[in-house]
Amino acid sequence: MNKELLKEATSVLNIQDVVLRDFKIHIKDNYDPVLPIDDGQFVVQFRHGVIKSTLTIDDEDETVPTIFRTIYECAFRFVPKDLGEDDYNDSEKLEEVSCLEVVARFSAYYNMNEKVSEDALNEFSKFNVGYHVWPYWREHVSSLIGKMHLPSFSVPLYKIN
Numbered sequence: 115m116n117k118e119l120l121k122e123a124t125s126v127l128n129i130q131d132v133v134l135r136d137f138k139i140h141i142k143d144n145y146d147p148v149l150p151i152d153d154g155q156f157v158v159q160f161r162h163g164v165i166k167s168t169l170t171i172d173d174e175d176e177t178v179p180t181i182f183r184t185i186y187e188c189a190f191r192f193v194p195k196d197l198g199e200d201d202y203n204d205s206e207k208l209e210e211v212s213c214l215e216v217v218a219r220f221s222a223y224y225n226m227n228e229k230v231s232e233d234a235l236n237e238f239s240k241f242n243v244g245y246h247v248w249p250y251w252r253e254h255v256s257s258l259i260g261k262m263h264l265p266s267f268s269v270p271l272y273k274i275n
Contacts, residue, residue: 115274116237123238126230127182130223132250135185137218139262145192145213147263156192156213158267162251163187164239165219169226180226182235184243188251190269191215214264218254220247241274248272 141147163186170181191212193202201207222243252269259266 119234119237123234126228127224133221135219135221140215142213167239182224184222186247187219189217
């Protein structure tokens, strides 16, 4: 983490909005969340990170703020608890045995009141955008748990990967 680049970016960026862009739910045929199961038979795995960032500049009208947009993806899946140690490191195996996966993409929008380096924007995307998106992700998951009758769990606090 380069604190100088982060300082450069945070001095000119102001959060405008966070919007749920899209989400997908994949449930395998052999899993039905409504049917009773042992809640302890699954482990919940999480992932998150920046997918893409774009800068919108109006060169003809400098009074229009520049918009910096980052697409941030968050996901969780249920995998069997009784997998072998090596299986938890095998992405193909995990894909095969997971019974449910939820993936959401959020767009985070920032007004930029002056120019900043691309390196500073990249550093900001890696280390700050998640803090802005995470509360929306937590609320989204909490709502889905109730609507889909999923086993109850809490999305952990945000951590930088």
